[in-house]
Structure formats: structure tokens, C-alpha cells
Amino acid sequence: xxVALSDLFSRRRKEPADPDxxxxxxxxxxVLTRFVASLSARTQPVLLDLGPVVGANVSFFxxxxxCKIIVEDISKDIDRHVRDGKLDDLPASLSKRFPQESESxxxxxxxDVFDYLDKKSARSLAEQLTRVLKPDGVLLAFFTTAxxxxxxxxxxxxxxxxxxxxxxxxxxxxxRARQRPLPNRDIQLMFEPLxxxxxxxxxxxxxxVLFRKKPAEAGTSER
Amino acid sequence: xWKRDExxxxxSSQPATPAPVVSQPATAPTxxxxxxxxxxxxxxxxxxxxxxxxxELNGSEDLTVEGHVEGRIELKDHVLTIGPNGKIKAQVxxxxxxxxxxxxxxxxxSEKVDIRDGGSVDGDIIAxxxxxxxxxxxxxxxxxxxxxQPAQQSSKAAATSAQSSSQAQPQPAAH
Numbered sequence: 001x002x003v004a005l006s007d008l009f010s011r012r013r014k015e016p017a018d019p020d021x022x023x024x025x026x027x028x029x030x031v032l033t034r035f036v037a038s039l040s041a042r043t044q045p046v047l048l049d050l051g052p053v054v055g056a057n058v059s060f061f062x063x064x065x066x067c068k069i070i071v072e073d074i075s076k077d078i079d080r081h082v083r084d085g086k087l088d089d090l091p092a093s094l095s096k097r098f099p100q101e102s103e104s105x106x107x108x109x110x111x112d113v114f115d116y117l118d119k120k121s122a123r124s125l126a127e128q129l130t131r132v133l134k135p136d137g138v139l140l141a142f143f144t145t146a147x148x149x150x151x152x153x154x155x156x157x158x159x160x161x162x163x164x165x166x167x168x169x170x171x172x173x174x175x176r177a178r179q180r181p182l183p184n185r186d187i188q189l190m191f192e193p194l195x196x197x198x199x200x201x202x203x204x205x206x207x208x209v210l211f212r213k214k215p216a217e218a219g220t221s222e223r
Numbered sequence: 224x225w226k227r228d229e230x231x232x233x234x235s236s237q238p239a240t241p242a243p244v245v246s247q248p249a250t251a252p253t254x255x256x257x258x259x260x261x262x263x264x265x266x267x268x269x270x271x272x273x274x275x276x277x278x279e280l281n282g283s284e285d286l287t288v289e290g291h292v293e294g295r296i297e298l299k300d301h302v303l304t305i306g307p308n309g310k311i312k313a314q315v316x317x318x319x320x321x322x323x324x325x326x327x328x329x330x331x332x333s334e335k336v337d338i339r340d341g342g343s344v345d346g347d348i349i350a351x352x353x354x355x356x357x358x359x360x361x362x363x364x365x366x367x368x369x370x371x372q373p374a375q376q377s378s379k380a381a382a383t384s385a386q387s388s389s390q391a392q393p394q395p396a397a398h
Contacts, residue, residue, distance in 0.1 A: 044368075053362075055355035062353060062367035070364040158357075170357075 024160070024168045030200040031140055031208035033164045035107060038138045038212075039065055045106035048132065050074045050113050052158055052172075057109075060161045070105075072098065074113045074125070075156050075174065082175035090117075091124040100132045108133060110141035111159045112206075114187075115178045122182070126190045135216035139194060143187060146205040148178045272308050280313075288324070299333075307341065320350075322359075329363075 039045045039061075047067040049057065052075060061067040077097065081090045108129055114122050133139060154177040160168040187209065188196065194211040201207050267285045270276065274290035281297045288296075289306040296303060296315045303317040309324035319335045322342035330336055332350040343360040353365050 053355050053359065055353075055357070055359075058353055058355055058365050058367075062365055066367070068364055068366045071361055073362065 024170045026162060026166050027169055027204065028165060028202075029167050029208060030165075030202070031198055031210045032161070032167065034198050034210050035109075035138055035140045036065065036164045038210075039067060039107050042106055044068060046070065046104060048072060048100070048105045048108045048129075050109060051111045052076075052156070054158060054160050057159075057161045060163075067107075070100070075116070078116055079175040087118075090121045094121055094124045095128060097125075098128045098132055102131050103134045103137075105132045106134055106137050108137070108139040110139060112142040112144065112157060114141060114182065115144050116156070116174070116176055118179060119182075119186070123190055130191060130194055130213070133194070133213045135213050137213045138197070139191070139211040139213075141209050141211070143182055143207045143209065144178060144205055145181050145201070145207055148180065152177070154178075270309075305342070 039047065043066075045065070045067050047061055048070045049061075050072055051057075052073045053071045058069055061069055074094075074097075077093065078090070081087050081093065110129070114125070117125060129139060154174040155171040156174040158170040158172055160170060162168055182190075184207075191211050194213050196209055197212040198210040199207065267287065268282065270286065270288045270290045270292070272289045276290070276292045276294070278294045279297070280286075280292060280295065283298070283301065285302045285304070286296075286298055287304040287306055288309040288311060290308070291310045291312075293312045294314075296311070296313050296317070298317040300318050302319045302321065303315060304321040305311055305324040305326055307323045311324070311326045311328065313326075313328045315326065315328060315330045316332075318333050320330050320332045320337070322330075322336070322338045322344055324342065326342075326344045327346060329346045330344060330348045330350070332348075334350070335352040335354065336344075336348050336350040337354045338344055338356060338359040338361060340356040340358040342356070345360075345362050347364045347366070348361075349366045349368070351367055353367055355361055
């Protein structure tokens with residue numbers, strides 16, 4: 001009896017060590033440093049985050065960089081369309097999704113949201129993001145290069161910023177699995193007229209890309 | 224036995240009632256902190272589950288809302304707690320705001336906004352510190368204006384400073 005009780009208590013003590021408690025594995029990131037450097041050169045930059053809201057990220061970008069953060073969780077849109085069986089409406093929905101004015105955002109964190117979109121929806125989203133990004137603004141996106149494995153449980157990843165070179169990946173249930181990886185050329189075309197400023201292919205089969213919008217030409221910057 | 228009976232007897236002429244003893248929290252260790260507890264109890268107001276308020280709510284006490292409030296809440300130097308059952312459709316101004324229920328509207332706090340697990344905010348937050356728990360819902364913007372930083376600057380000035388700093392320091396370190 002005493003063994004069983006001690007076993008019970010030891011199990012209870014282990015409960016807080018779950019991934020939700022914040023001990024998810026750390027992953028190095030190359031492109032976030034460049035993204036942060038680009039934003040830190042600006043005064044009160046406006047940041048658009050397409051991932052789920054993460055307290056640590058809000059503190060990092062808000063307190064340390066003085067960003068105004070706008071959270072638009074696209075995964076919820078995808079889930080809603082899957083649940084309602086209206087995935088065909090997703091491209092149209094994404095094209096009306098962003099109320100932000102054109103050229104009003106300094107930086108966009110897409111994380112890996114494009115991995116969960118079909119080509120048409122991805123193009124629609126990229127078009128909107130290109131519209132709202134300021135001249136010389138930066139956009140960070142991750143693209144997987146690995147083929148989706150059938151039979152695996154669909155999961156999104158919550159990207160938690162530990163510091164400018166490290167992210168924690170915390171999976172959470174998704175209604176839709178990752179789609180086939182986008183070829184590099186399609187990615188480039190999708191985001192035109194943005195240019196790829198930096199690109200890294202990590203050992204984890206993740207392509208990290210930093211897009212940059214062309215700076216406004218002298219004389220046309222005043223709008 | 225004799226001494227114990229004497230101690231129970233009331234010293235004043237007023238009849239002894241059990242009320243003061245009952246109102247005292249069981250955790251109160253001695254008689255000394257009793258006034259402090261009473262003060263805290265007096266300075267906290269609770270709007271219950273069944274209460275619906277439409278209009279403007281001003282106050283100078285900490286407030287917990289478990290009911291529904293529509294309109295505007297202003298507690299400049301005090302803490303507003305929206306309990307798990309609370310539903311707010313209002314502009315909120317307070318020293319600190321703790322959200323465990325639902326808020327639909329902009330939240331401005333002079334110290335901190337804390338959205339706990341299960342809490343939901345649809346609106347813009349302005350506060351120097353914002354904590355959002357995993358499992359909380361948030362849609363809107365967060366503005367944590369750093370101290371000593373002007374609230375608004377012209378876009379021209381911002382663009383100029385960004386350009387000059389990027390030229391002077393090609394890759395400034397984040398930390």
C-alpha cells in the first residue's frame with residue numbers, strides 16, 4: 001500500500017514536466033536573428049503574427065523590441081473551413097481576411113502556415129501579405145521540404161521565441177495535415193514582388209526564408 | 224473549568240453574537256491582521272453571475288466581474304478581474320486587468336494585462352506588460368509602449384531614423 005501511494009505521489013510530481021509546461025525541445029533558427037535586426041532598426045515597428053498567440057513572443061517582440069503586435073491566427077481559419085467542409089472558400093476568405101491598410105506593417109511572422117495551405121489559398125494569402133507590408137519591410141516564413149507522411153496525426157506547431165537564435169516547437173492538434181511541400185520556384189513566384197533576402201535550409205528539412213519588400217524610391221515614399 | 228467559563232462570558236453589556244467569529248476567515252492566525260483582512264474585503268467588489276450591467280462603470284476599488292457588462296469600465300488605480308463566468312463587451316481602463324472570462328473590446332491598463340488559461344480577448348490591448356497564457360484566446364493587437372518612447376511619431380521621422388540607423392549599423396544586435 002505504501003509503495004502504491006509513493007508511486008502515486010511521484011507521478012503527480014512529474015505532471016508539470018509535460019511539454020505544455022515549457023520544456024519542449026529547442027531548435028536553432030538562422031533567419032529570426034536577421035528579422036529581429038531588421039525590426040530593431042525601426043521606431044515602434046508594427047508586427048503581424050500569423051501564428052497562435054504566444055505569451056513569450058508577445059513579451060519578446062513587445063517588451064524588448066517595442067513592437068506593436070497584431071495577432072491574426074490563420075490556423076483557426078483553416079480549422080474552421082475544414083470543420084465546415086468549405087475549404088474551397090478559403091482563398092476568397094483569406095483575400096478579405098486582413099483589415100490592415102496597405103503598406104502599414106513593418107514585419108510579418110508567417111511561421112509555417114503556408115505548409116497547411118493549398119496552392120490557391122497560399123497565393124491568396126501571399127498576395128495580401130505583400131499588400132500590407134511596408135516598403136523595406138520583412139516577412140519570415142518557414143517551408144518544409146519533407147513529404148507529408150500518411151497516417152500521422154495532423155499537428156500545427158506553436159513557435160515560441162526563446163531568443164533571437166532559438167525557438168521552441170510545441171505541437172498542438174490540427175484539423176488539416178501539412179500539404180505537399182512547395183517548390184522553391186513556386187515560393188519565389190508566389191511572393192513577388194518581394195525578394196528573398198536570406199534563405200537557410202536546416203538539417204530538420206525546414207527552409208527558413210526572409211523576404212524583403214523593395215524600399216520606397218526617393219520621391220515616392222510620401223503617400 | 225472555572226477560568227474557561229469566565230473567558231467565554233462577554234465583557235461588554237451587548238449580547239454576544241456568533242457573527243464576528245463566523246465572518247472571520249478560518250485562515251486568520253491571530254487577532255492582529257483582522258483589520259487588514261476587513262480592509263481587503265471592503266475594497267473588493269464582486270459582480271455576480273446573474274448581474275447584467277449596461278452603461279458606464281467607474282470605481283475606486285478592485286472589482287471582480289462574474290456577470291455581464293456592456294459599455295465602459297474605468298478603474299484607474301485598481302485591478303479588474305474578469306472571472307471565468309464574466310462576459311465583457313466594453314472598453315476597459317484599469318491599473319491591471321486579469322482575464323479568465325471573455326472580453327470583447329479594447330483593454331487599456333497602466334500596469335499589466337494578464338490573460339489566463341481559458342481567458343479570451345477580442346480587441347486591442349495597450350499596456351506596458353502583457354502576459355498571455357497558453358490556452359488563452361486573443362485576437363487583436365498588443366501595444367506595449369516602452370518607457371521614454373514617444374507614443375506617436377510621424378512616419379517621416381520614423382523612416383528617416385530607420386534609414387540612418389540601418390546605414391550606420393548594418394546588423395544591430397537584438398540583445
